[in-house]
Amino acid sequence: MSEHKSKQQWTPELLDFHQELKDKNMGPLWASIFSSHQPKPRAVPYLWKKKQILEALDKAKELLEVGTGSIDRRAVYLINPGMKHLEPHGWGGATQTLYAAVQALNPGEIAPSHRHMTSALRFIMEGQGASGIVNGVKYHFEPGDYVITPEWCWHDHLNEGNETVLWMDCLDIPFTSALTSSFFELYPQEQQPVEFPDDYGTKRYAGGMVRPISDRKPSPAPLGRYTWDLTKQALDGQSELAPDPCDGFAVEYINPSTGKDANGRVGARMQKLPIQYRGKAHRHMHSSVYHVHKGSGYTVMNGVRFEWEAGDFFALPAWTWHEHVNTSETEEAFLFSTNDLPILEPFGFEREEAYPENGGCQEILSVFEPELSDVIAID
Numbered sequence: 001m002s003e004h005k006s007k008q009q010w011t012p013e014l015l016d017f018h019q020e021l022k023d024k025n026m027g028p029l030w031a032s033i034f035s036s037h038q039p040k041p042r043a044v045p046y047l048w049k050k051k052q053i054l055e056a057l058d059k060a061k062e063l064l065e066v067g068t069g070s071i072d073r074r075a076v077y078l079i080n081p082g083m084k085h086l087e088p089h090g091w092g093g094a095t096q097t098l099y100a101a102v103q104a105l106n107p108g109e110i111a112p113s114h115r116h117m118t119s120a121l122r123f124i125m126e127g128q129g130a131s132g133i134v135n136g137v138k139y140h141f142e143p144g145d146y147v148i149t150p151e152w153c154w155h156d157h158l159n160e161g162n163e164t165v166l167w168m169d170c171l172d173i174p175f176t177s178a179l180t181s182s183f184f185e186l187y188p189q190e191q192q193p194v195e196f197p198d199d200y201g202t203k204r205y206a207g208g209m210v211r212p213i214s215d216r217k218p219s220p221a222p223l224g225r226y227t228w229d230l231t232k233q234a235l236d237g238q239s240e241l242a243p244d245p246c247d248g249f250a251v252e253y254i255n256p257s258t259g260k261d262a263n264g265r266v267g268a269r270m271q272k273l274p275i276q277y278r279g280k281a282h283r284h285m286h287s288s289v290y291h292v293h294k295g296s297g298y299t300v301m302n303g304v305r306f307e308w309e310a311g312d313f314f315a316l317p318a319w320t321w322h323e324h325v326n327t328s329e330t331e332e333a334f335l336f337s338t339n340d341l342p343i344l345e346p347f348g349f350e351r352e353e354a355y356p357e358n359g360g361c362q363e364i365l366s367v368f369e370p371e372l373s374d375v376i377a378i379d
Contacts, residue, residue, distance in 0.1 A: 043095045043287065043317040044082040045301035049370045050311025053078075054166075057104045061164070066109040068190045073111050075169060077101035078289075080315050086174060093174035094315045095287035097340040098266070101169040102313075105130050105159045113156035113187035118176050119264040120149040123168040123291055123336050125311070129161010134224050136195035139202065141165060144228025144293060146253055146270075146336075148263040150220040152183075154192045168291050168313075170338040172265045202227060205256060215257040220264070222257045235272045235334075245280045245360070248273040248324070260342070267341045273297065273326035273333040280360030281323035284352040286341040288316040295333025297326040303365040321355055321362055 008030075018028050056076045066074050078100045083093040094100040103122075105111060107129065122132070124145045131140045132147060134155045139147055147167075149155045159165055176182045197203070201223040204212050208230060215222045231251065238249040250271035253262040261267040267286075273279070273295065281300065290299075296309040301322045306314050316322055316337075326333040344350045355362060 039285065039319040041096055041287070041317040041319065042082045042085075043080045043093065043315060045304060045306065045315065045317060045320060045322075045368075046080050046094075047306045047308060047312060047314040047368055047370050048078050050309075050313075052370070053102050053313070054311075057102060057166070061104060061106060066105060066111050068110075068112050072114065073103060074105070075101040075103040077169075078313060078315070080317075082317075083174070086177070091173045091177050094289045094313075095174075095317055095340070097172055097175040097287060097343060098289050098338060099169075099171045099173040100289045100313065100315075100338070103167055103169050105157055105165050107159050107162050107164070109159050110190055111157040112190050113154050113192045115152050115154045115185055115187070117151050117181060117183045118171040118173050119151050119266045120155070120169065120171045121263045121266055121268060121338065122147040122149070123170075123268075123293075125166040125168060125291070125293075127161070127163050127165030129163060130157060130159040130165035130167075131198075132157045133192055133194060134221060136192060137200045137224055138194045138196075138198045139225040140199055141167065141225075142228060144231065146226040146231070146262075146268060148221055148224055148226075148253075150264045153221060154187055156187070156191050158191070168336070170266060170268075170289060172340065172343070175265065175340065175343060199225065201225060209256075211256045217257065219255075219257045222255065223262070226253050226262070231270050232334075235270065239272065239274070243274060243277065246282045246323070246354075247271050248277050248279065248326075265340070265342050267339040269337050269339070271324075271335050271337070273324055273335065275326060275328060275330065275332060277324070277326040277333075278361070279324045281321050281355035281362050282352060283319050283321045283355075285318050285350050286339045286344050287318045288337045288339045290314050290316065290335050290337045293334040293336050295326060295331050296328055297324065297333050299324050300362045300364055303362050304368050305364050305366070306368045323355070323361060 078094045079092040086092045124141045135153045202225045205223045234251050235249050252269045255262050292308045292312045298305050298307040
């Protein structure tokens with residue numbers, strides 16, 4: 001006679017008991033344990049076109065004025081269809097941990113100073129003449145620059161030029177909101193005082209990967225602005241070597257006084273895809289939000305092709321197969337991305353896996369159609 005116990009039967013009486021527990025705000029653990037399990041993020045792969053975002057911002061520029069006594073910020077945020085359950089929608093997520101938006105500041109406008117417990121960053125998309133003050137340091141914005149605002153740092157923005165300036169915002173709002181740890185405070189005046197020379201941190205770190213000896217002690221923002229010129233120089237230096245099979249040539253922005261991610265809980269990277277580069281697929285536990293800085297191509301996520309060009313955004317949820325392709329025969333592609341890796345790594349949650357089939361490349365089953373927010377099957 002077999003010594004194995006017979007398999008548990010889900011009898012009507014047992015199912016009635018499950019409902020009884022539910023009615024009493026309890027639940028049966030035995031009905032929730034599986035032999036194997038993998039993450040199933042609520043966020044879904046998704047892409048937002050630059051044209052759609054700019055149309056919304058153009059309308060907002062007509063209807064809204066930024067400044068004290070008016071609105072605090074003029075920004076259109078990106079809601080992942082899988083994250084619409086978050087309330088209020090102002091804190092809606094592009095992924096389960098990351099909020100992303102595009103902000104527009106018109107000539108002469110001042111976005112008033114405030115601070116919050118969420119980590120914030122900016123990637124300057126286009127336009128000249130704007131700047132931001134972060135904890136008493138004024139940083140001038142140039143397209144391609146990466147600007148940080150660590151948690152609880154006073155920050156405000158102003159546009160002293162003659163054209164609208166656009167930048168990407170990314171914050172860890174869904175994460176801090178889930179922990180009910182969000183604090184927000186307005187500065188007593190419209191702007192905080194400038195206490196240091198303009199672009200103070202940028203000038204102190206003009207030598208690249210060397211640091212002033214005074215920054216041997218950790219500081220939250222010793223370098224507040226990472227210039228596009230130095231970032232591209234680093235990528236061009238890598239280009240003399242073989243590209244990574246999944247990411248091409250990529251760098252991440254770090255705090256030079258700690259060696260850790262530059263902006264606390266939100267990581268950021270810039271990667272270059274060589275001409276006609278075709279990456280192999282992999283997946284990892286950290287989620288990302290991508291902004292296409294330059295170039296054109298597509299990214300395959302879980303078998304769906306998402307075609308992108310300069311100015312577009314796309315969301316990569318956790319544990320999603322993905323591979324990047326540069327379709328241009330003449331132009332390199334540059335992808336800026338943010339991630340929640342700094343949140344995952346301290347807990348040991350990060351995991352990565354290479355795609356095991358078809359030579360490392362996914363079969364493309366469908367193409368995402370952004371205008372319809374749907375996919376179209378390939379014949």
